[in-house]
Amino acid sequence: MSFERAYLGWSDGRVLVGEGPFTALPEPPEAGVAFYRNDFGLGNPTPWLVPSNWSWMERGELGEERGVSVDWQSLEASEFAGVFQEISDSIRKGTFEKTVPVVVERGCVSEGGADDLFASGDCPEPLVPYGYRDESGGFAGQSPEYLLRVSGTKVLTMALAGTARAEEREVLEVDEKEIREHEIVAQALVSKLGDLGELRRGPRGIMGLGSIVHFHTPIEVEMEQPVGFASLVRRLHPTPALGPLPRTEETMSRLIDWRKRLGTPAEFGAPFGAVVDGQFQAIVAIRGIWWKGGDVRLPAGCGVIEASRLVNEWRELRLKREAVKARFGV
Numbered sequence: 001m002s003f004e005r006a007y008l009g010w011s012d013g014r015v016l017v018g019e020g021p022f023t024a025l026p027e028p029p030e031a032g033v034a035f036y037r038n039d040f041g042l043g044n045p046t047p048w049l050v051p052s053n054w055s056w057m058e059r060g061e062l063g064e065e066r067g068v069s070v071d072w073q074s075l076e077a078s079e080f081a082g083v084f085q086e087i088s089d090s091i092r093k094g095t096f097e098k099t100v101p102v103v104v105e106r107g108c109v110s111e112g113g114a115d116d117l118f119a120s121g122d123c124p125e126p127l128v129p130y131g132y133r134d135e136s137g138g139f140a141g142q143s144p145e146y147l148l149r150v151s152g153t154k155v156l157t158m159a160l161a162g163t164a165r166a167e168e169r170e171v172l173e174v175d176e177k178e179i180r181e182h183e184i185v186a187q188a189l190v191s192k193l194g195d196l197g198e199l200r201r202g203p204r205g206i207m208g209l210g211s212i213v214h215f216h217t218p219i220e221v222e223m224e225q226p227v228g229f230a231s232l233v234r235r236l237h238p239t240p241a242l243g244p245l246p247r248t249e250e251t252m253s254r255l256i257d258w259r260k261r262l263g264t265p266a267e268f269g270a271p272f273g274a275v276v277d278g279q280f281q282a283i284v285a286i287r288g289i290w291w292k293g294g295d296v297r298l299p300a301g302c303g304v305i306e307a308s309r310l311v312n313e314w315r316e317l318r319l320k321r322e323a324v325k326a327r328f329g330v
Contacts, residue, residue: 018051069111141288162215
């Protein structure tokens with residue numbers, strides 16, 4: 001039996017599970033099932049993975065108890081502070097309006113096995129469970145953000161940006177900086193999709209995720225003509241929720257360089273999805289844990305605009321990481 005496995009929560013509440021070995025393809029198959037796995041820069045020439053076997057499961061069937069303990073290393077702010085300053089300088093010069101650096105907390109498994117992190121555990125909606133593993137390592141998470149849901153000519157996406165603690169929900173509702181950050185993301189999505197057909201933007205609301213709340217805006221497009229899944233992914237990814245604005249070769253290159261300097265896993269923030277008989281769904285791979293052997297990495301990103309302040313962003317990054325630790329019991 002192959003050690004390779006992948007899973008993704010579907011919009012109907014079930015979980016799609018694929019067993020390896022996987023066959024890697026440059027394009028999705030005309031029928032059947034394939035997972036989509038790529039890096040943040042969309043550099044994988046064969047991102048479509050056709051499983052040897054696949055099945056549907058209920059969320060709780062992937063495993064409730066992990067039995068894993070992780071010794072986390074203390075995280076110093078100095079390296080992130082240096083990147084934050086470079087970004088702030090670039091914003092003042094007009095190179096960026098917004099971008100998203102990532103900080104990575106590292107740890108070592110002290111009890112159990114890192115591969116036990118692959119189980120999804122309790123994953124209440126609207127969080128979406130996802131994961132992939134092979135012999136070299138893997139990742140698993142519970143993402144609040146889907147990049148695309150495509151069925152025929154109907155496309156659903158969302159803007160998810162602006163963060164606060166649950167007890168600060170009322171403050172978030174009037175926080176000009178967080179509203180501005182969210183609107184940058186929402187307006188960029190509308191701009192990217194508006195030429196495809198009739199677009200409907202829903203009202204800005206707040207998504208509650210336990211200890212964290214986010215601004216959330218649903219966006220729907222009825223396309224005049226079908227567009228390939230990979231083309232839609234490249235059109236949207238990365239949204240300004242995880243990527244640079246404006247998105248150019250220069251700004252993407254600089255963001256990827258900052259991510260590498262800070263030790264960000266290549267798939268963090270990348271689309272991870274699946275196609276099932278012509279329907280495609282992809283989440284943004286955030287709120288997860290990456291591992292290789294006994295080494296564990298927990299990344300988190302924050303949106304930086306002109307009004308951002310280092311101390312506030314550092315607090316937000318910790319809030320996101322602590323939420324992931326709580327979900328994974330580590």
